[in-house]
Amino acid sequence: MASTVTTEPSKNSSAPSRPGYGQLLRTRGAWTFLLPGFAARQPFAMLTISIVLLVQHTTGSYGAAGAAAAVTGVSMALCAPYSGRLADRYGQRAVLIPGVLLHTLSGLTLTVLALTHAPLWTVFAAAVPTGASVPQIGPMVRARWGARLKGSPLMTTAAAFESVTDELTFVFGPLLATALCTAVNPAAGLVTEAALTLLGGLLFAARKSTQPQVAVAGHARVEHASALRVPGVRVLIVAFLGIGSVFGGMQVSLTAFTESIGEPGLNGVLYGTFAAGNMLSGLVCGAIAWKVAPRQRLVVAYAALALVASGLWAAHSVLVLAGLGLLVGMCIAPALITGYTLVEDLVPAGARTEAFTWLTGAVALGQAAAVTIAGQLEDRFWGGAGFLVPAGGTVLALVTLLALRSRLAGRPRARTVARGVGHRMPVTVD
16 A cells, blocks of 8 residues: 555655655555444434524523533533543543443433423533533544554544544534424424434444554553643634634524524525535545645644634625625634644654544533523624634634644654654655
C-alpha cells in the first residue's frame, strides 16, 4: 500500500504527493467498521436537536429544552475522555456493549418522562446517563485506522476522511431528526437515535478483527497520561469549545426562527445547508496537500468563522440565513480538520485516542453551554437573539487562539514519536 507513494521526497518538494480517498477506502476490512460506525455516530448529530424539539414541544419553553440538552452535553463532555481511556486499556468492545445498552435505555426513559409531562428535574436526571453513555465512535474509528495503517502515509488521508465523515453526520442527522419530530411525532427523533445507536454500536463492537489490540499495561500507562499535559491540546480544547458554541447556538436559534415564521419544517433544511457547507469544505480540505503550517491554517479558518458567525443575528430572511449558514459551515470544516491534524503533531501516538475524545468532549461542552444560553436568549429577548451565542463563542476562542498560538507549534519530541504515523505532516509545517 505504501509502495504507491513516493518514499523519498526531495528536500525542496513543496507539495508532497498524498494517497487519495479511493486508495484509503480500498484498505482491507475498512468497510466492515466504517458502515456500522457511521450509524453509531448519529447520537452526536441527532441527540441535541431531538431533545430540543421534544422538550420544547412538551414544555413550550426553549429555555427548558436548551437546559435539558445542555445536561446531556455536559455529561458527554465529562465522560468522553474516560470512555476513550477505558477503551484503550480494556478494548473497544468491552466499553461499547454496556455503553450502547445504557444509552438506549436512558434515552428511551427520557422520552417517556418528557411525553408524560413528568417534573422537569426527572428529565434532567435521565439526561445525565443519556449523555454520559454516548458512544465515542469517531475516536474509536480513528484508532482502528491507526491499527490498520500503521506506518503508512495513508494515515493523513484517513484523518481528513474521518473529519469529513463527522461533518456528513451533521448533514443527515439534523435533517432526519427534524423530519421525524415534525412530520411523525415529537419523540420520533430521539427514539430513532436510540435505535441507531443500539444497532450501529453493537455491529461496530462485533468487528473484533479490526479492533486495536490492548497495549501492554506498563507501556500504555506512560503514553495515556500525557494527552492533557500537552499545552497545545489545551489550546485546541478552547478552540473546539467555540466550534461547539456554533453547533448549539445554530440548533436552538434555527428552531426558534422557523417556528416564528410558521415553517418548522424548514429547520432541518437550514441546518442541513449549514452542515452541507461544512461537509463540502471538508472534502476539499482533505484532498489538498497543504504548504501552509497547520497552526496558521487554524488561525485563518477560525478568524473567518468568527467573522461570518458574527453576522447571523442580523439575518431576517430564510435566504440570507441559509447563505450565512452555508458560509459558517464552510469555515468550520477547515478549523476542525486542522485541529485534528495538529493532534498528530503534538501528541504521542499512544495518547491520541484520549486527545481526540477531549476535543470531541469540548465540542459537546461548547454545544451544551450554547443551547442553554441561546434558549434563554430566545425566551427572554427578540427572535434571533440566540445567534449572538455563536458570535460570542467564536470571538472569545479566537482571542485565546491568537494569544496562545505559539503552543501549537510541533516539537521535536512529537515528531519522533509520530514517526510512521502521520510522519509526513510535520514536513509541510516548517
